[in-house]
Amino acid sequence: MNRKYPSIQDVARLAGVSTATVSRTLSRPELVTEATRSAVHIAIEAAGYKLSPALHSLQRRTTGGVVALVPNLSNPFFCKVLDGITSVLSPSGYALLVADTTTQGCSTANGLAGYIEQGRADGLILLDGSLDPALFSTGSTARMALPLVQVGEWIEGLSAPRVSSDNREGTGIAVRHLARLGHRRIGHVTGPAGNVLTDARKRGLKDALAALDLPCRKEWMFDGDFSFAAGVRAARAWTDLSDRPTGMVFANDEMACSFVSELRRAGFSVPGDVSVIGFDDIDLGTHLSPALTTLRQPRAELGAHAARTLLELMAKGSGAGCAALDLVLPVELILRESTSAPPFA
Secondary structure: OOOOOOOHHHHHHHHOOOHHHHHHHHHOHHHOOHHHHHHHHHHHHHHOOOOOHHHHHHHHOOOOEEEEEEOOOOOOHHHHHHHHHHHHHHHHOOEEEEEEOOOOOOOOHHHHHHHHHHHOEEEEEEOOOOOOHHHHOOOOOOOOOOOEEEEOOOOOOOOOOEEEEOHHHHHHHHHHHHHHHOOOOEEEEOOOOOOHHHHHHHHHHHHHHHHOOOOOOHHHEEOOOOOHHHHHHHHHHHHHOOOOOOEEEEOOHHHHHHHHHHHHHOOOOOOOOOEEEEEEOOOHHHHOOOOOEEEEOOHHHHHHHHHHHHHHHHHHOOOOOOOOOEEEEOOEEEOOOOOOOOOOO
16 A cells, blocks of 8 residues: 655645745745744644755755764663654754764864764754853854754753753652652762752752751762763662661662662662662663662653754754743653662661
């Protein structure tokens, strides 16, 4: 059976505009209103309409490429964020080019400028909050005045739209869940020092502990870096304590998963000896034994919102008027098997 592919007429019908308006939106977006641009792009996504990248680039006199700057492509967190970005960019005729900032020399102005020039980018999506903000200043040759959106992580002081999860509230939710189960000794494994997510999640945890009049002891706060190795180190440090926390909140799932695995190798029980809550909801957590209770970030939605915002900026030709955008999406507690009442409760 022949498959019927969506047409420009389908897009026009869904958007409630004429086919001429759809064409104008794609070729000369500056001539239509922001509301019309938004309606057309939403209709393109809904219809699954595919615009030829070559035609799109020719019409708009653009390259048809968007560069995503990712801090660590081996981190499974980013997969669904990139999927969300692609789900919006592809129907609009843009290809996503991904650069790992830790391995591809994007941490310097020359490195970033070279990658962008090679990739011929029309816009940037930033997922790495550790980069120097000077790389993206208005006069920077690296940025080359490209529209920029931050997603997940962000650079403090950088005037650019950002889309993120409610990191502070997330760890607060975790603390309150453990407290409801009866836990009074709650610890935390942080992300890397100086990271905006580390700071927000640690602050949320401390605020929640204070609100519940629960102790926040230095020896129950373990330094991490979002890696599996950090979870192993935290597990070994936890076993060395004489007065161990009965509940642990992690700044990400990778560390939580390796913490659980290391404790089981050492003969401890999760959640029998300690309850564990992660952050992110990566696929690995569902296959862990016990399955990991975690805070789910809406990763695909984060990427999709960032891509839509970038399309709006590129349609305007700059980031003017959108720098103040700060969209925060809620996180969700996903209850699985790694939390229960504390021992001897």
